[in-house]
Each structure stands twice: as C-alpha cells, then as structure tokens.
Amino acid sequence: MADQPDWGKIRDEFPTLSRKIYLNSCSLGLLSNSVRNALHRFIDSWNDHGAAAWYTDWMAEIGSVRQRFASLINASPSEIAILPNISSTLGVISSSMDLGPGSEVVTTALDFPTVAHHFLAKERIGVATKIIQSTDRVKIDFTQFEETISPATTLVATSHVYFSSGYVQDVGPVVDLAHRNGALALIDDYQSTGQVPIDVKELDIDVLVSGGMKWLLGGPGTAFMYVKEDLIEKLSPTVTGWFANRDQFDFNPNEMVFRDDAGRFETGTPPVASIFAGAEGLKFVNDIGSQAIRDRTKAIAGRLVDRLKDEGFKLRTPDDPERHASITMVEMKDPALAVEELAKRDIIVDYRPGAVRFSPYFYNSFEDIESAVTALCEIRQALEV
Structure with missing residues (x-):
C-alpha cells in the first residue's frame, strides 16, 4: 500500500462497519473481505484435494504465516513456533525450562491472568511466583521490577501493552534487568502486535x-511464539508432539529428536483453517505497515480520550499518548449495562470490572468516535436518573 494509506478505502474492506460502530478490536479484530x-480458499482446497491439500496448499500456508509474523517483529522464520493459543505457548516454553524447587517467576497483576495462572499452578512442583501489584491500575513502575527481580529469579513474564489499561510498557529496561539477574524475559505481545511496533x-x-x-x-x-535463536537448542520441551520431531514423517516411535529451529516447540497438527485466516490478516497488517497503523490508531484513540475528558468521564488510561495504545477504560456505575445499551445502538464495545472498554483500530473513523461518545453520554444520564 502507499506511504499514506487511503483509510476510507481500507475501511471498505470490513463489511461489519457498514452496519455497526465496532470499537472492540482488543477482544476480536474485524473480519476483512x-x-x-x-477461509473460502481453505474450504475449496479441502474440497478439491482432500488429504493431498497438505502438499498442494496447506504446508505452504503454514510457511507463509510463519514468515509474515517473523517479518512483523524483525525475527527469522526459524525463530517462530505456531501453536493454537497463548496458554499452549506458556505450557510448551515453561516445560523447556526445568522449573521446579528454587525456580522463581516474576509477573504482574496487570498482565492477562493466564500468565499468572500458568505459573501459580506450578507451586505444587516448587515454583514460586511473585506478582507485582499496580498502585494505580494503569501501570507498573520500573522501580517495582527493580525491587522484585533478583538473582533468584528464573523468568520475568510481562506484557508490552496491558490488556486492562492500554498502557504501553517500556519493556527494554525490564528485559535488561532480567538478563542482569540471570533470568529469561518473556513478553506477552498479544495486545500489541499489529497496533504498536516491536523489534525483538x-x-x-x-x-x-502473541496471536492472530x-x-x-x-x-x-x-498463536505465535518467538524464541531467540541462540536459546532454541538449549531448550527441549516435555510438552510436545510429533510436529516437534525433526523426522516426523519417519513415524518412528522409538526416538524423539527435536527440530533444530523453533518448530521444536510445536505440538500436534496445526489449526489449518486458522492459519489461512491468520496469514491473510498478517498480510493486511504488513501491507499497511506497523508504524502507519500506530500513527492512525494513536490519532483515533487520542480523539476518543479527548472527547471523553471533555464530557467529564473518569478514565483509567495513561495520560501520555506515547504510553497509550488503543485500549481506553471508562469508569462507569454499571459498565455491563452500558455495554448492553450501546449494543442496542449498534455500537460494539466491552467491559471489564468497573469500566467500559473501548478499543478502536485503524479501520475506525473520527465519526465513529463522536457517535460512540454521544451515545455514552445519553446512557450515563439514564443510569444516573
């Protein structure tokens, strides 16, 4: 696409937007044409070729999605594993680390709960999990990481963008702090990849x-998992499957020789339909460019924040636009009811405890924002009666 994207033309690629104002991309991105x-190509391939589709189309599509994700984060395709969800990535990578008595994991209360849940479940094998609490429900101060991470720390797991506040964390110093203490750094980029550039x-x-x-x-x-090249052969998972085997099509049950690349962290048969969709979604994002998307989304989210503040709403969101991703939390008396009322007006958002959550993306317009804020003001007035 051109250096200056035609946002109106891009918007036309998402049919839902002709019927609804969609401001919930942090839950699920919209379906493009x-x-x-x-997805129709996948169905046609399956219909036309049956099992032979693995060789005519499907393996190539797996390669495409791997390459496109790698390109987005400045990695090599050989450093990318493909799995079905983030919980699976955590299970595989943690099984590679020989966690047990004496192991310590540091994460935060603002990270998506599956991260903490995964490691808390390992308490029974002796893993200690330290969860840093937020003082403002928006961010974690770097000094809190400094006070918590120590030479006893095995792994630091945190987010680039916090799902509950939209705060863009400066992960570089956290990664460096982990390394200086002999720990590995795992970054959950699910709420970032695509809307905020990152260079691994x-x-x-x-x-x-991350995930699609x-x-x-x-x-x-x-889901996608990047593992740094010089770590790959040092990590051998115990949560595994036949796609991790170097010679998988030998069908030899008597030995397990891991692949030399990040494919060693894959498990069973991949979700091919999702891979077709994921590869095309990545192409769409890559064609626009992550910085262009960031600039556009920052402008849209900035307008949303300004209008909400103008109307007197209390936000649980970073004040600094450079530290704010799209996610915008608006505190309300009954957020679930507010979301329901907005849906009646064909405005789709979400809620989390105590707040309505907006998450516009590059395909939204400034008119979407104005309509949504106007509707929210009407709903607030009705709730206060």
Missing part, C-alpha cells in the same frame, strides 16, 4: 508470544 476469501532483536527479548485474534485480524485459533 480478504480474510473471508482466504533491538530489545533482546528471549521469548515473545485481535490486532492481527486473523480470528481465533493461531
């Missing part, structure tokens, strides 16, 4: 996990 067509090489990230369901426009079913 191109992703719909990709520049930041020296050890492991990064939100800002990458690929729907549910596909």
Whole structure:
C-alpha cells in the first residue's frame, strides 16, 4: 500500500462497519473481505484435494504465516513456533525450562491472568511466583521490577501493552534487568502486535508470544511464539508432539529428536483453517505497515480520550499518548449495562470490572468516535436518573 494509506478505502474492506460502530478490536479484530476469501480458499482446497491439500496448499500456508509474523517483529522464520493459543505457548516454553524447587517467576497483576495462572499452578512442583501489584491500575513502575527481580529469579513474564489499561510498557529496561539477574524475559505481545511496533532483536527479548485474534485480524485459533535463536537448542520441551520431531514423517516411535529451529516447540497438527485466516490478516497488517497503523490508531484513540475528558468521564488510561495504545477504560456505575445499551445502538464495545472498554483500530473513523461518545453520554444520564 502507499506511504499514506487511503483509510476510507481500507475501511471498505470490513463489511461489519457498514452496519455497526465496532470499537472492540482488543477482544476480536474485524473480519476483512480478504480474510473471508482466504477461509473460502481453505474450504475449496479441502474440497478439491482432500488429504493431498497438505502438499498442494496447506504446508505452504503454514510457511507463509510463519514468515509474515517473523517479518512483523524483525525475527527469522526459524525463530517462530505456531501453536493454537497463548496458554499452549506458556505450557510448551515453561516445560523447556526445568522449573521446579528454587525456580522463581516474576509477573504482574496487570498482565492477562493466564500468565499468572500458568505459573501459580506450578507451586505444587516448587515454583514460586511473585506478582507485582499496580498502585494505580494503569501501570507498573520500573522501580517495582527493580525491587522484585533478583538473582533468584528464573523468568520475568510481562506484557508490552496491558490488556486492562492500554498502557504501553517500556519493556527494554525490564528485559535488561532480567538478563542482569540471570533470568529469561518473556513478553506477552498479544495486545500489541499489529497496533504498536516491536523489534525483538533491538530489545533482546528471549521469548515473545502473541496471536492472530485481535490486532492481527486473523480470528481465533493461531498463536505465535518467538524464541531467540541462540536459546532454541538449549531448550527441549516435555510438552510436545510429533510436529516437534525433526523426522516426523519417519513415524518412528522409538526416538524423539527435536527440530533444530523453533518448530521444536510445536505440538500436534496445526489449526489449518486458522492459519489461512491468520496469514491473510498478517498480510493486511504488513501491507499497511506497523508504524502507519500506530500513527492512525494513536490519532483515533487520542480523539476518543479527548472527547471523553471533555464530557467529564473518569478514565483509567495513561495520560501520555506515547504510553497509550488503543485500549481506553471508562469508569462507569454499571459498565455491563452500558455495554448492553450501546449494543442496542449498534455500537460494539466491552467491559471489564468497573469500566467500559473501548478499543478502536485503524479501520475506525473520527465519526465513529463522536457517535460512540454521544451515545455514552445519553446512557450515563439514564443510569444516573
């Protein structure tokens, strides 16, 4: 696409927007015409070729999604594993680390709960999990990481963008602090990849996990795990499957020889339909460019914040636009009811405890924002009666 994207033309690629104002991309990105067509290609391939589709189309599509995700984060395709969800990525990578008595994991209360849940479940094998609490429900101060991470720390797991506040964390110093204490750094990039650029090489990230369901426009079913090249052969998972075997099509049950690349962290048969959708979603994002998307989304989210403040709403969101991703939390008396009332007006948002959650994306317009804020003001007035 051109250096200056035609946002109106891009918007036309998402049919839902002709019927609704959609401001919930942090839960699920919208379906584009191109992703719909990709899913039809999968169905046609299955219908035309049966099992032979693995060789005519499907393996190539797996390669495409791997390459496109790698390109987005400045990695090599050989450093990317494909799994069905983030919980699976955590299970595989943690099984590679020989966690047990004496192991310590540091995470935060603002990270998506599956991260803490995964490691808390390992308490029975002796893993200690430290969860840093937020003082303002928006961010974690770097000094809190400094007070918590120590030479006893095995792994630091935190987010680039916090799902509950939209805060863009400066993960570079956190990664560096982990390394200085002999720990690995795992970054959950699910709420960032696509809308906020990231460079795994520049930041020296050890492991990064993300997925196609939100800002990458690929729907549910596909997750990605980057593992730094010089770590790959040092890590051998015990949660595994036949796709991790170097010689998988020898069908030899008597030995397990892991692949030399990040494919060693894959498990069973991949979710091919989701991979078709995910590859096309990634192409859409890559064609626009992550910085262009960031600039556009920052402008849209900035307008949303300004209008909400103008109307006197209390926000649980970063004040600094450079630290604010799309996610915008609006505190309300009954957020669930507010979301329900907005849906009656064909305005789709979400809620989390105590707040309505908006998450516009590049395909939204400034008119969407004005309509949504006007509707929210009407709903607030009705709730206060």
